[in-house]
Amino acid sequence: MSGAVPEQGQRPAAVLIAGPTASGKSALALRLAQACDGVVINTDSMQVYRDLRIITARPTPAEEALVPHRLYGTVDAAVNFSAGAFVEAAAGALAEARAAGRLPIFIGGTGLYFKALTRGLSAVPPVPAEVRDAVRLRLDRDGVLALHAELARYDPAAADRLAPVDRSRIARALEVVLATGRPLADWHGEASPPLLPPDGVTALFLALDREALYARIDARFTAMLQAGALDEVAALAARGLDPLLPAMKAHGVPALIRHLRGELSVEEAAVIGAADTRHYAKRQFTWFRHQLPEFRWVKPEEASAFLHSVIMRP
Incomplete structure (x- = not known):
């Protein structure tokens, strides 16, 4: 190469x-x-x-x-x-x-x-600690499949791209869309x-x-x-x-x-x-x-x- x-x-x-x-x-x-x-x-x-x-x-x-x-x-x-x-x-x-x-x-x-x-x-802004902590709490309490289903409502493109068991990336994508109102892919374009x-x-x-x-x-x-x-x-x-x-x-x-x-x-x-x-x-x-x-x-x-x-x- x-x-x-x-x-x-x-x-x-x-x-x-x-x-x-x-x-x-x-x-x-x-x-x-x-x-x-x-x-x-x-x-x-x-x-x-x-x-x-x-x-x-x-x-x-x-x-x-x-x-x-x-x-x-x-x-x-x-x-x-x-x-x-x-x-x-x-x-x-x-x-x-x-x-x-x-x-x-x-x-x-x-x-x-x-x-x-x-x-x-990318221009992803910092996610407030309270949003991150709330997502992590729900991840432990409700499980990754529940968060993946929630992500599908807010950011269907990310949910389709991520495996339903990918805890870290699902949590990250959900944190970003909840904190900013914009899908993670939008921020990656800037x-x-x-x-x-x-x-x-x-x-x-x-x-x-x-x-x-x-x-x-x-x-x-x-x-x-x-x-x-x-x-x-x-x-x-x-x-x-x-x-x-x-x-x-x-x-x-x-x-x-x-x-x-x-x-x-x-x-x-x-x-x-x-x-x-x-x-x-x-x-x-x-x-x-x-x-x-x-x-x-x-x-x-x-x-x-x-x-x-x-x-x-x-």
Whole structure:
């Protein structure tokens, strides 16, 4: 696939490194930052949470000490961190990097965050807390099917698009239409200017062979358990947070919480956690292919040479 590459002789305004989970993005970003006086800026919706270093495979403290890292572990798990909040934080990190003369390197696997950076944000206003709380209360009390039926009355297009069991998205769509009187799709058509227009950046997607990727995901989940992921999840579960919060749905977290409740063995939880991660990786391939075609698909073993040819060109 083709991708965004600045014109000859121009250093890009930023480098965007995307790819499925476990594809080697963090190691590539670290090497690039060391070679080009760069700053690594997190673009992963789960690695923002300070409660989840191990289970989200955040860079280690030793890796973070090698070059500046920004937006890692900066948000409490009790916060529903949005794409809008990410763009606001990313704008600050970008300004800091530019002021210091460093190359901004945005790296992660969250397609929505990259799309917000390069295409702008929809203009959905904040939903009042009382509306959100009322919808969540009814979700717990009446169940997702009742909310889906209500959504069908107010926003039939969203109800048709969403599976009747998709709790989070149904709740979100209903919150928006109740708070604003307008369907979510209406707001998505009104976007703010992008922070990083595609023409000025180098954007690549690490396209690892699927079977090799799935093997790496399985091995990494085992390694995370050995590194203390279960203790990390136990500490998170002890906080008694809303299970609909993003941090509570990080890959592996729900299954490990079920193990802590005695519902699964740790081996069964590991199988489920790794399978959920593999399914997510498959969705990442599909999402970037259709939503962000300007990203150049590069094999991981060719990525360093590609970036060097773009950034170091005379």
